[in-house]
Amino acid sequence: MDGHHDRDNFDSVTGHSTTGHEWDGIRELNTPLPRWWLGVFYATIIWSVGYWVVYPAWPLLTDATRGVIGYATRLSIEQDLATLRDFRAAQSKGLAEASLVQIKADPDLFRVAMAQGKAAFGDNCAACHGVGGAGAKGFPNLNDDDWLWGGSLDTIRTTIQHGIRFAGDADTRVSQMPAFGRDKMLTPGQINDVANHVRAIAGLPTQPRADLAAGGKLFAENCAACHGEAGKGNREMGAPNLTDAITLYGMDVASLTETITNSRNGVMPAWGGRLDPTTVKALTIYVHSLGGGE
Amino acid sequence: MAVIDADDLPLFAPSKKVYPQSVAGPYRRAKWIILVLCLGIYYLLPFLRWDRGPNLPDQAVLADLANNRFYFFFIEIWPQEIYYFTGLLIIAALVLFLMNAVAGRVWCGYLCPQTVWTDLFLAVERAFEGDRRERIRRDESPWSLDKAWRKTGKHAVWLVIAWWTGGAWVLYFADAPTLVRELATFTAPVSAYVWIAILTFTTYSLAGIMREQVCTYMCPWPRIQAALTDDDALNVTYRYDRGEPRVSVKQAQRLRAEGVPAGDCIDCNQCVAVCPTGVDIRDGAQVGCIQCGLCIDACNTVMAKIAYPTGLIAYDTDDNVKRRIAGHRPVYRLLRLRTAIYAALILVVGGAMIYQLATRQTAGISVLHERTPLFVKLSDGSIRNSYTIRLLNKRPEERPFALTVSGLPGVRIETIGPQATADLRPVVTVEPDSSREIRALVTVPADVHLEKSQPLTFTASDLFAGEIVRAEDHFIAP
Numbered sequence: 001m002d003g004h005h006d007r008d009n010f011d012s013v014t015g016h017s018t019t020g021h022e023w024d025g026i027r028e029l030n031t032p033l034p035r036w037w038l039g040v041f042y043a044t045i046i047w048s049v050g051y052w053v054v055y056p057a058w059p060l061l062t063d064a065t066r067g068v069i070g071y072a073t074r075l076s077i078e079q080d081l082a083t084l085r086d087f088r089a090a091q092s093k094g095l096a097e098a099s100l101v102q103i104k105a106d107p108d109l110f111r112v113a114m115a116q117g118k119a120a121f122g123d124n125c126a127a128c129h130g131v132g133g134a135g136a137k138g139f140p141n142l143n144d145d146d147w148l149w150g151g152s153l154d155t156i157r158t159t160i161q162h163g164i165r166f167a168g169d170a171d172t173r174v175s176q177m178p179a180f181g182r183d184k185m186l187t188p189g190q191i192n193d194v195a196n197h198v199r200a201i202a203g204l205p206t207q208p209r210a211d212l213a214a215g216g217k218l219f220a221e222n223c224a225a226c227h228g229e230a231g232k233g234n235r236e237m238g239a240p241n242l243t244d245a246i247t248l249y250g251m252d253v254a255s256l257t258e259t260i261t262n263s264r265n266g267v268m269p270a271w272g273g274r275l276d277p278t279t280v281k282a283l284t285i286y287v288h289s290l291g292g293g294e
Numbered sequence: 295m296a297v298i299d300a301d302d303l304p305l306f307a308p309s310k311k312v313y314p315q316s317v318a319g320p321y322r323r324a325k326w327i328i329l330v331l332c333l334g335i336y337y338l339l340p341f342l343r344w345d346r347g348p349n350l351p352d353q354a355v356l357a358d359l360a361n362n363r364f365y366f367f368f369i370e371i372w373p374q375e376i377y378y379f380t381g382l383l384i385i386a387a388l389v390l391f392l393m394n395a396v397a398g399r400v401w402c403g404y405l406c407p408q409t410v411w412t413d414l415f416l417a418v419e420r421a422f423e424g425d426r427r428e429r430i431r432r433d434e435s436p437w438s439l440d441k442a443w444r445k446t447g448k449h450a451v452w453l454v455i456a457w458w459t460g461g462a463w464v465l466y467f468a469d470a471p472t473l474v475r476e477l478a479t480f481t482a483p484v485s486a487y488v489w490i491a492i493l494t495f496t497t498y499s500l501a502g503i504m505r506e507q508v509c510t511y512m513c514p515w516p517r518i519q520a521a522l523t524d525d526d527a528l529n530v531t532y533r534y535d536r537g538e539p540r541v542s543v544k545q546a547q548r549l550r551a552e553g554v555p556a557g558d559c560i561d562c563n564q565c566v567a568v569c570p571t572g573v574d575i576r577d578g579a580q581v582g583c584i585q586c587g588l589c590i591d592a593c594n595t596v597m598a599k600i601a602y603p604t605g606l607i608a609y610d611t612d613d614n615v616k617r618r619i620a621g622h623r624p625v626y627r628l629l630r631l632r633t634a635i636y637a638a639l640i641l642v643v644g645g646a647m648i649y650q651l652a653t654r655q656t657a658g659i660s661v662l663h664e665r666t667p668l669f670v671k672l673s674d675g676s677i678r679n680s681y682t683i684r685l686l687n688k689r690p691e692e693r694p695f696a697l698t699v700s701g702l703p704g705v706r707i708e709t710i711g712p713q714a715t716a717d718l719r720p721v722v723t724v725e726p727d728s729s730r731e732i733r734a735l736v737t738v739p740a741d742v743h744l745e746k747s748q749p750l751t752f753t754a755s756d757l758f759a760g761e762i763v764r765a766e767d768h769f770i771a772p
Contacts, residue, residue, distance in 0.1 A: 104711075104712070105712055106712065107711065107712045110711050110712055111711075114711070130666060130667075131666045132664060132665070132666030132667060133666075133667075134666045134667035134670075135667075141667065141670060143667055143670040143678070143680070144670045144671065144672050144673065144678075145672050145673050146672075146673040241673065244673035244674065244675075245671055245672070245673055245674065245675035245740070246671060246672070246673050289710045289711065289733070290680075291670060291678060291680060291710075291735050292672075
């Protein structure tokens with residue numbers, strides 16, 4: 001059976017030399033790795049030694065070897081950030097120095113403020129107000145022209161800076177609507193009448209069984225102090241205009257009953273402590289420019 | 295038993311160095327003229343100036359990658375108009391097909407950069423090393439000082455030409471005189487040097503070292519060309535009806551005296567000696583033949599010397615050779631369905647491009663509807679949609695555009711940010727040769743009945759030039 005083994009380390013069928021290893025008459029052909037492959041392999045080993053020296057490589061107990069050129073990804077990011085800050089310095093300086101009205105009037109500053117404001121809005125405000133400031137129930141839509149606390153540049157900045165009913169800021173905007181039902185100031189029947197009165201002044205249909213006259217009287221006694229006799233609201237108190245087409249919590253009887261019974265006191269954090277004044281300015285410009293600015 | 299293993303055979307024949315001999319004649323002259331024209335245009339065009347006004351570069355042909363503009367004399371292309379290049383490429387392909395249908399590989403033989411630069415490099419080789427015989431003899435002889443300096447000189451000049459080729463290339467991508475100054479003072483951008491190096495390498499290796507192998511092995515066109523050609527296309531053809539059998543002049547006289555047919559080809563091999571790709575045209579049409587016509591010049595020279603009629607090798611068709619053998623008259627059909635269709639297609643595409651260029655607008659508007667929120671209800675019940683509008687100004691001067699919107703009763707538009715107005719329309723000023731993005735609010739009064747979505751037309755009118763551009767979008771309501 002070994003007829004074709006004409007030499008010890010040569011296999012005449014394939015024309016290959018063999019390694020000399022043999023198992024059950026099966027002999028292993030000697031097919032070494034290609035020389036170029038080996039060459040590249042050795043080169044990578046040599047390369048890796050150089051790499052250990054030059055770059056951070058070996059993990060130690062609490063640290064790692066640093067490498068002679070001192071490279072670190074963290075460092076390069078910090079350099080990139082520093083470059084970016086330098087690049088923005090001039091623009092940011094312009095924003096920091098100009099007043100809100102000046103920014104609004106200067107095309108270049110306005111563009112910068114809008115870009116920065118949009119980014120800051122996405123990072124900080126969009127969680128509640130939605131991307132683009134579309135709002136949701138209980139979170140005002142910033143695109144419309146109905147403002148609880150005022151829609152001028154200065155009032156918007158104050159709101160962003162100090163927040164609304166925010167415990168951590170002494171200058172925060174404060175007002176509190178009483179919980180007329182929960183605190184037994186009005187009976188459920190009275191609340192229903194007030195709710196229907198509110199719908200009436202908003203131009204919405206009312207329930208036939210509701211006593212609108214009683215509701216109007218109760219409104220004048222309990223609500224007009226803040227919302228005004230005609231229900232037009234009062235921005236000093238953050239009291240919404242009840243007669244316009246925009247509502248934050250709903251104008252159906254059930255929502256109104258809930259509002260009057262338990263009150264609504266939305267909270268917005270003060271951003272003055274978290275964001276620098278320039279960012280607050282940019283946010284102010286952005287929100288003011290969403291569509292409803294006054 | 296000697297069995298040749300097919301796996302061990304090389305995939306193509308080992309390259310045989312070609313030593314093309316110099317030749318004179320009308321085709322050679324035509325090739326020189328084309329060479330001078332093509333290279334002249336290539337090397338000098340970047341320096342041609344073209345005044346476009348104060349805000350734009352004055353280089354006639356410039357691919358301004360940094361500013362995303364391409365300038366070609368009076369035409370300025372923006373990135374979104376890159377389809378003009380598509381049109382140009384389609385026309386180029388059709389012209390190639392038409393040339394092929396009329397006279398075979400005209401492109402390969404006369405116009406292809408590979409041919410033009412190889413011709414130039416061969417001229418340099420000839421200047422340093424002499425003509426065919428001398429070059430063969432020197433290559434076979436051992437190294438000597440004479441051989442060394444000739445070879446060195448040749449490669450040095452080749453490298454200079456190659457370097458200059460790369461140098462001219464980068465000039466198309468920046469202001470040429472400025473870049474030349476920067477290159478000379480080593481202050482040019484690194485990418486310029488890198489590209490010059492790349493093109494130096496490709497020119498030197500393709501035109502100096504690889505030459506005909508590029509045409510035979512690398513280029514796809516010979517294969518495509520072979521599939522596109524037909525029996526009526528003129529090709530450089532050896533008229534074997536006249537040439538065969540090949541005998542010497544004296545023997546031909548003797549044979550003819552005996553009444554035995556004799557051919558006009560005296561087998562002098564001049565057609566092979568002058569061939570830049572080293573093929574024998576007498577083997578018929580073949581992939582290696584670039585149909586440059588130099589064998590025609592060589593053969594005609596010989597024919598004139600021995601007082602035979604010229605035209606043993608000429609632009610002809612195989613069918614005509616067969617017709618002559620059969621005793622028929624040759625037929626030349628330049629105008630046939632294939633050439634007519636190619637020519638018509640060229641006219642159609644070219645006409646469409648000229649029409650596009652002539653009627654293209656120098657302003658543009660695109661509108662993007664705001665998605666969050668899709669619409670806003672205002673306190674008086676009116677509905678507002680907001681849009682991001684981009685206005686394009688392709689002219690070299692600043693232009694004010696008045697924005698209007700139409701399609702719904704009582705609809706009005708305002709823009710966000712510092713602005714002017716004209717007749718109550720918001721006016722957006724766009725800087726020269728640039729675009730501007732602006733946020734716009736479109737409001738429809740409460741008493742207008744609105745569907746969930748209705749079409750809306752945005753119009754931007756140039757307040758001075760009067761150019762008007764429009765864009766369609768939708769107005770969304772609850």
